[in-house]
Amino acid sequence: MKKITLYSLLMLLALFSCKKESEKIAQPLTMGQLTLSNGQPMPGDDLDIIYDSDREVEAFYLYLVGDKNYPVDIDFSEIDGEQHASIKVPDSAVAMAFLIKVDDQFDHNDKKGYFLPLYNENSEKMKGGNSAIAFYALRQGSDYGIKMDTKAAFETIHAEVSAHPELQSDWNSSYLQMAYRNDKVEGKKLIDAYAETFKSRSDIPEKEYSALMETYSLTGDRSKFDSIKKVALEKFPKGNTANYELVDQFQQERDLNKKAEIFKTFADANPKLGSIGNYMAGALAGTYYQQKDMVNFEKYISQIDDNSRRASTMNNLAWPLAESGESLDQAEKMSKTSLDLITSLQKNQEDKPDYFSKKQYQRYLESQYRMYADTYALILFKQGKTKEAIAYQEKAIDAKASDADVNQRYIDYLMADNQYEKVKEKAEHFMKLGHATKDIKEAYKTAYLKKDPSATDVDAKIAAFDEEAYKTQVAEIKKTMLDEEAPSFSLKDMDGKEVSLEALKGKTVILDFWATWCGPCIASFPGMQEVVTKYKDDDSVALLFIDTFERGPTREKMVEDFIKSNKYTFHVVYDPIIEGSNDFEVASKYDITGIPTKVIIGPDGRMKFKSVGYSGSIERLVTEMDIMIDILKS
Incomplete structure (x- = not known):
């Protein structure tokens, strides 16, 4: 792979030479194949990026805030065999991570990743930046080939929290748990010392009580856990601790009417249900549906205020009916509702969760739609609406046709509609990709002989497709080889x-x-x-x-x-x-x-x-x- 060109470096320098004399001239930074126009950016700065590759690239960055991270897409454009993009550093960030995928493989930069601490107006690193990088690399870096030693990560966070005690409230849960895992004796001392500070403070936020509870849960000290929880419930009767307590009661309760009362208590205190309330509403809806109490089913399914969760609940109820062939009219109604809900989310993405970038959320919704289309198509097929089933099953297949069962159902519907030419075409495609079942191969053979009953080469053709798929899989698998x-x-x-x-x-x-x-x-x-x-x-x-x-x-x-x-x-x-x-x-x-x-x-x-x-x-x-x-x- 070629290096960043001299022309590109000169362009980056030129971009920043026009700044006022009183401003510090930005110095570019190169890490692996990534070059940034400024190696010491501040929150709010504009940042130009060059990635040294002329191949297909997909990328996003994460801005790190304490132990949280938030993804944002990077839209690269190829210029002279390099990928160029510009981003604005979020104001709340203390550090950044760049995740870049080339030909379906993440570039982990020799397992170090692409991390960038941010700086303040005095050219000092933002407090907590090193900790944010270490924590992310440890907890999620392995998903992208990045390696981080557990002890090294803890020591980084320990050094920053010790130097800047004001960071403690943001890091306590993660920091104390890491301390205990790293060294149980020393970790226990840190935990107990932190608990002692509660006695002399009057303005402790609930998140700190939660952090201490999580830590005592890890250490197995049930008496201290219960003691802290009691105080938190008294101080924050409508807070997260109280909400989790209601969830525990909801899960343990066996009487359906009492479960409904617990949910009402939660809903009255939380106008926006969030994940906890939506879980409870969905569980109630599912139980009432199993009891064929459609009035209460409709009551609770309609209370789920997250359309993605509501669609998932509908699909989960419709799928077993689709498989069994029971209550197909009701199953069709629920399944179609799940599709309509996802379609509405695709059209209006204002409620995108912050753990998705825009492109990630779009792909998530597309995958959900495909899953629910698969359910809907099966229902339609069992109702005898074969052509409609085929139309929806086509929508259920992803670009790589990666789900062999979905492919199988598609071929089944085509066979039922006597579309033998299309069966041949699609089955051949699935076989070449290596995503065909034995039944798909049999359907191909049947369709082939329908068109040419005297043919003797069908088995040889199937064998050739299998060989092509095998070679493709070998090449793909070799790309993933480790050492x-x-x-x-x-x-x-x-x-x-x-x-x-x-x-x-x-x-x-x-x-x-x-x-x-x-x-x-x-x-x-x-x-x-x-x-x-x-x-x-x-x-x-x-x-x-x-x-x-x-x-x-x-x-x-x-x-x-x-x-x-x-x-x-x-x-x-x-x-x-x-x-x-x-x-x-x-x-x-x-x-x-x-x-x-x-x-x-x-x-x-x-x-x-x-x-x-x-x-x-x-x-x-x-x-x-x-x-x-x-x-x-x-």
């Missing part, structure tokens, strides 16, 4: 035997992080069973299914019952909870933030691949595992 240290571990399996990673060195090791409550994990297991069966006699391959993010005294029995009832032949091991923490040992070591996640370790003992989520296609999952294993064997 990172695989942290060691030793865990107990369902028989109580110790299983260590060290003992498996020399093998290709597949770690599948999962939990019994994880729907996508469970959906992927038939495919993973195929992988286990395929490689059970291959001594060079080992699979471990690491049960994580799972708690409770009956955890092991629950896991064993699940594995046995489904007749899986998995080698399951248990990831232990870190003492005095809500974190899990191996999941933390491998930066696992969501499940299912598969980590593939090569014979050299180093991590080579990391795959998050489940595509919905068993065939694609098995093929991906085969490709990764083959690459490491070769």
